[in-house]
Every structure is written in C-alpha cells, then in structure tokens.
Amino acid sequence: MTAILLWIWLVLGFGLALHKGQRGKSISWIGYTITLHDDRVVASIKEGFLKDFTAFTADLRKTNLIKKRDLRKYAGQANHIAGMLFVWRPFLDHLWAALNPPADQRTNAPKAMLWRKQIDQTLRWIWFFLSRSSGRLTRQWYFDSYSSDVADVCFILDASPWGLGGLLVIGSSIIAYFTSPLDEHDEKRFGARIGQSNGQQIWEALCILVALKAWREHWAHRKVTLTIKSDNVSALVLAAQLKAKGSRRIIAKELAYIYAEAAFEPTILQHIPGVANTLADTLSRMDMPGLPMALPSKLSHIAQSQI
Numbered sequence: 001m002t003a004i005l006l007w008i009w010l011v012l013g014f015g016l017a018l019h020k021g022q023r024g025k026s027i028s029w030i031g032y033t034i035t036l037h038d039d040r041v042v043a044s045i046k047e048g049f050l051k052d053f054t055a056f057t058a059d060l061r062k063t064n065l066i067k068k069r070d071l072r073k074y075a076g077q078a079n080h081i082a083g084m085l086f087v088w089r090p091f092l093d094h095l096w097a098a099l100n101p102p103a104d105q106r107t108n109a110p111k112a113m114l115w116r117k118q119i120d121q122t123l124r125w126i127w128f129f130l131s132r133s134s135g136r137l138t139r140q141w142y143f144d145s146y147s148s149d150v151a152d153v154c155f156i157l158d159a160s161p162w163g164l165g166g167l168l169v170i171g172s173s174i175i176a177y178f179t180s181p182l183d184e185h186d187e188k189r190f191g192a193r194i195g196q197s198n199g200q201q202i203w204e205a206l207c208i209l210v211a212l213k214a215w216r217e218h219w220a221h222r223k224v225t226l227t228i229k230s231d232n233v234s235a236l237v238l239a240a241q242l243k244a245k246g247s248r249r250i251i252a253k254e255l256a257y258i259y260a261e262a263a264f265e266p267t268i269l270q271h272i273p274g275v276a277n278t279l280a281d282t283l284s285r286m287d288m289p290g291l292p293m294a295l296p297s298k299l300s301h302i303a304q305s306q307i
Helices: 002-011 047-061 068-082 086-099 120-132 184-190 197-214 233-241 248-261 278-284
Strands: 026-029 032-036 040-045 065-067 113-115 138-142 151-159 163-170 173-181 224-230 268-271
Touching: 040 047, 047 068, 047 120, 065 068, 068 086, 068 113, 086 120, 086 248, 120 248, 138 248, 151 197, 151 278, 163 197, 163 278, 173 197, 173 278, 184 197, 197 224, 197 233, 197 248, 224 233, 233 248, 233 268
Parallel strands: 151 224, 224 268
Antiparallel strands: 026 032, 032 040, 040 138, 065 113, 151 163, 163 173
C-alpha cells in the first residue's frame, strides 16, 4: 500500500526527498525520535537538543538582562518542545508577550533587551519541568488504547476545609472512592490553615491533582472521555489552563507535569452545583472535628483508593 501511494504521488508530479527516507523501528523526524515497540509508540525530544536547551535555560536564569534576539531563539526552541508536550503552550505566552509588548508598555531596559523578571515565572517553570525530567522528555501511546472501546471515565470531586473526597465513575458505575484528611504537611506546603475557609480554593485544586494521580491508570494512557466534575469553578479553570497565583502555582505545575507524561488529557471539565455533590462532599468531611461522618451506604461495597 505504501509503495502504491508513493507511485501515485510521483505520477501526479510531486517531488519526493528520497534521500531523507528512513526505515526501522526508530526514526528521527523534525527534532524528535520516534520509536516503535511491540505495544506502543514512543516519541521523545532528541537528547542533544534537550541538553542544549537545558543549558540555554540555565544561562538565561543567571542574567538580569536578556537580548531579545536570544529570547526569540529560546522561545522558538521551547515552542518546538511544546509541539510534543502540549502543556507547555500556556506557559510560553509570557515569552512571546515580552517580545511583542503593547505600544504603551515601556521599560527602562536597554535597546533590544529586556529584563529577566518579565519572563522569570516562565523560566522557573521550565527549569522545574526540566529538573524533573531526568534529561529525557517523552510521550507514549499504547496500541490497545485505540483498538479498545472508548470508556466514559468521570471524577466527581469536592474539598472541605478539613479534607478531600472523590468518586471514580466508569460508565454508570462507581468503581472507587477516596477520602483524604488534610494534615500539617499540607498547611506548611501551601500556607493555609486547616479548618479555615481562606484555603478553600487551594484544597479544591489539590483535590483534582490527587484524583488524577490516584486514578492515573484509568485515563493517562487510555483513549477515554474523561470528565472532571467539581463545584468549584476556579479549580476547573486551573485544571484547564494550568495557570494560577500564589500557592496554587505549585498545583498547576504538578498538573502540567502529569499531563505531559500522559498520552491524553481531560476532555471535559464540568461545574456542578454543591447541592448535587453530596457523596463527594461527605467524603471530604469524614475527618471534620466534632461532626464525625459515616461512610455513605452506597459506598460500603466500593473499593477505597489509597492516597
């Protein structure tokens, strides 16, 4: 079939760069290495390119002033990586915005240069990502994800000032649940106190992160329709755009890291009214002081996921 298509292409008068042809289970294509395994296809950024990009990032973080020419080159390289790791794209907006500022935006930076602080957040995020990648950025797609039926997977989540709760629903059946009390480690890491409402936005976002990690096997490398339901709009926006302020930036980075390693990402992020979220709400309040909650009877025979 491939040979026939090539002959048709030639008959139509189109040229072929035959000298660029490759055969085998591992080929290079536009800066990527694509490897065929028995059960999956793996795409990775070329080792040399990634090594140079990591060094480039380190150099930019050491200086207060950056040449626009250098930043343009860096943004192009980062965009190349984002071609495979789609979760990088929201974080690259700052780079392009710094290169093309509005006419009324002025800084005291020398001509053809800009201050590193204008893009420091993006540089720190990229450095965080590179430091976690162990010198290798890859994505993989399993063949059985495409040959099997597409499953409807749904996370129904809620958080309270004392804990997190979630349900895993596949099709129309509850498969698993989790209930996780907040602890001193959470207070220290996110700078919010347990039992106080001012940390609610943090805990709602953290609940999404916990669910994606706990039930990764059900969505990350399978072709599914993944719906995340929560009664908190800001947490859903964070999961979709991977942007946040304050302590929630940590959660946004962790979510981006999980998405980047996955073959697929959440398909639907849906807001549900709090009154309709009773089971997840109960799970989030199991450790509420002075008001012990019993496990809902609907979950008595459902497996509890370990967090």
